[in-house]
Amino acid sequence: MADKALNVISICGSLRKGSYNRMVMNALPGLAPEGMSIKEAPPFTDFPLYNADIQNSTGFPAPAQTLGDDIRKADGVIIVTPEYNFGIPGALKNAIDWVSRLQNQPFAGKPVALQSASPGPVGGARVQYDMRRAMVFLDALTLNKPEIFIGNCAQRIDEKTGQITDEPTKGFMKQQLAAFAKFIAAHGSKN
Ligand SMILES: Cc1cc2nc3c(=O)[nH]c(=O)nc-3n(C[C@H](O)[C@H](O)[C@H](O)COP(=O)(O)O)c2cc1C
Numbered sequence: 001m002a003d004k005a006l007n008v009i010s011i012c013g014s015l016r017k018g019s020y021n022r023m024v025m026n027a028l029p030g031l032a033p034e035g036m037s038i039k040e041a042p043p044f045t046d047f048p049l050y051n052a053d054i055q056n057s058t059g060f061p062a063p064a065q066t067l068g069d070d071i072r073k074a075d076g077v078i079i080v081t082p083e084y085n086f087g088i089p090g091a092l093k094n095a096i097d098w099v100s101r102l103q104n105q106p107f108a109g110k111p112v113a114l115q116s117a118s119p120g121p122v123g124g125a126r127v128q129y130d131m132r133r134a135m136v137f138l139d140a141l142t143l144n145k146p147e148i149f150i151g152n153c154a155q156r157i158d159e160k161t162g163q164i165t166d167e168p169t170k171g172f173m174k175q176q177l178a179a180f181a182k183f184i185a186a187h188g189s190k191n
Pocket of ligand 1: 014015016018019020021022081082083084085086087117118119120122123124
């Protein structure tokens, strides 16, 4: 159990209505240790494609400021994302790119945990290493282990109900969230 209440926000890398990764993200609050609340971050659906000319003329889009503010305020961030062509989905990368140019860069010193789900066997392992690399540049504190790659996710998640039906998967997710609570307590967040 965490000593103080932990306010964690979650970001889903898929914009798809029927997203498996969103179903995984939605399961997080029910698997969190006592004292950790997990709420979805504000959306990045309406961010324009990153262009420094926009930043330098009309400034940051309001939703990018809002996402940045919420990341800054959070004790930790959990990113649950699919893998697209072995990397970060474009919309999520675009959101990270916008947020990364804000003053008082929100990810700096921020504890981050990663999860991914894929109908394929590898479960999105490669997107997590791509994400880790971006987080290194942003000076985030990314939790090393346990890693959560949900492979063959169509067999572990009921897409009709949105529930994870595979108990070991829920167990691994619980373990990561417990480790994340300890990680935040040990390394802290600069907020
Ligand atoms: C553009 C694109 C690229 C993809 N590339 C990969 C990939 O590199 N690795 C993988 O495991 N699945 C890949 N997939 C399949 C996705 O894992 C699958 O569509 C998954 O359901 C997407 O996540 P979501 O259900 O949360 O939307 C790709 C899908 C799309 C649309």
